[in-house]
Amino acid sequence: MTDKKKVLIIDDDPAICESVKAILDGSGFDASCALSGKEGLEAFRQTDPDIVLCDMMMEDVDAGGQVTKIMKTERPATPVFLLSTIGDTTAATVGLGEYGFSGVFQKPVNFDLLLAVLGRYAK
Amino acid sequence: MSPSLAEIFRREKDAESFRLAVTALGGDFPFSSADMIELGAAYFERFPDRARERNAEEVLRGYATARVAIIEKALLAVDAFRREAYRAMLSDVARVGPSIEALLAASGPDALLAEHDALLAALTALKTTIDEIPKSMIKERFVGGIANLFNILYVIKMRLRRALQEP
Numbered sequence: 001m002t003d004k005k006k007v008l009i010i011d012d013d014p015a016i017c018e019s020v021k022a023i024l025d026g027s028g029f030d031a032s033c034a035l036s037g038k039e040g041l042e043a044f045r046q047t048d049p050d051i052v053l054c055d056m057m058m059e060d061v062d063a064g065g066q067v068t069k070i071m072k073t074e075r076p077a078t079p080v081f082l083l084s085t086i087g088d089t090t091a092a093t094v095g096l097g098e099y100g101f102s103g104v105f106q107k108p109v110n111f112d113l114l115l116a117v118l119g120r121y122a123k
Numbered sequence: 124m125s126p127s128l129a130e131i132f133r134r135e136k137d138a139e140s141f142r143l144a145v146t147a148l149g150g151d152f153p154f155s156s157a158d159m160i161e162l163g164a165a166y167f168e169r170f171p172d173r174a175r176e177r178n179a180e181e182v183l184r185g186y187a188t189a190r191v192a193i194i195e196k197a198l199l200a201v202d203a204f205r206r207e208a209y210r211a212m213l214s215d216v217a218r219v220g221p222s223i224e225a226l227l228a229a230s231g232p233d234a235l236l237a238e239h240d241a242l243l244a245a246l247t248a249l250k251t252t253i254d255e256i257p258k259s260m261i262k263e264r265f266v267g268g269i270a271n272l273f274n275i276l277y278v279i280k281m282r283l284r285r286a287l288q289e290p
Contacts, residue, residue: 012179013271016267019274085270107266
């Protein structure tokens, strides 16, 4: 049995998924990838991750938001963080709080910060 | 004077021939925010964006197009004889492990850490240029393109830190 925290990465860019997974795996997490909102929701239900990192624009411009709404309805306690290229101003105006995101990390991601935040949730 | 990236994009028939043509320039091409916008305009002439029912393949191709140019500019910060190794790593995170092992054996961690810092500074300067692009799908493709290069650079730094800690 592993006591590593499971992190689900949902992003339609396989290159981003693989690089984020490499960083998280190398930092003591057990990361997995899903390449669309639909695939992400299936993985969320099957693997019951401790933390989710989700892109916004995938098969639809707000696919990440829609998927997050469902995930937060099914498991409200699971933190879901947005990884996105939308700017801070946009993030403030498109109602990210309505989707239930626990926080936003702008791409390019500051991984020192992200790992510190995930570390707090992993305790 | 080198042709602009937009001219190269319009001239080349596919992503691979564009990559080869840009790589052959060795970073010797204009790459201001205006050049990025011009390249983006050429890209969207060929692959119009749809906000709804996005075509993931075309979005990823846009990121890849931006990355080719960003990588070649950033590699100017690296010693010429190591550029091919960095080009491979920045193009595929799976290449980091074997490539870093080979570079470490040849150069040692201190030299590579200095090179990492130079590459990070080059990418940061390019991100500043990208930030000058007005909010648009062109900007989104460049931000999406450069984002993964920062990620891979972080993976490289993790490997180097580990190498420094090993006896």
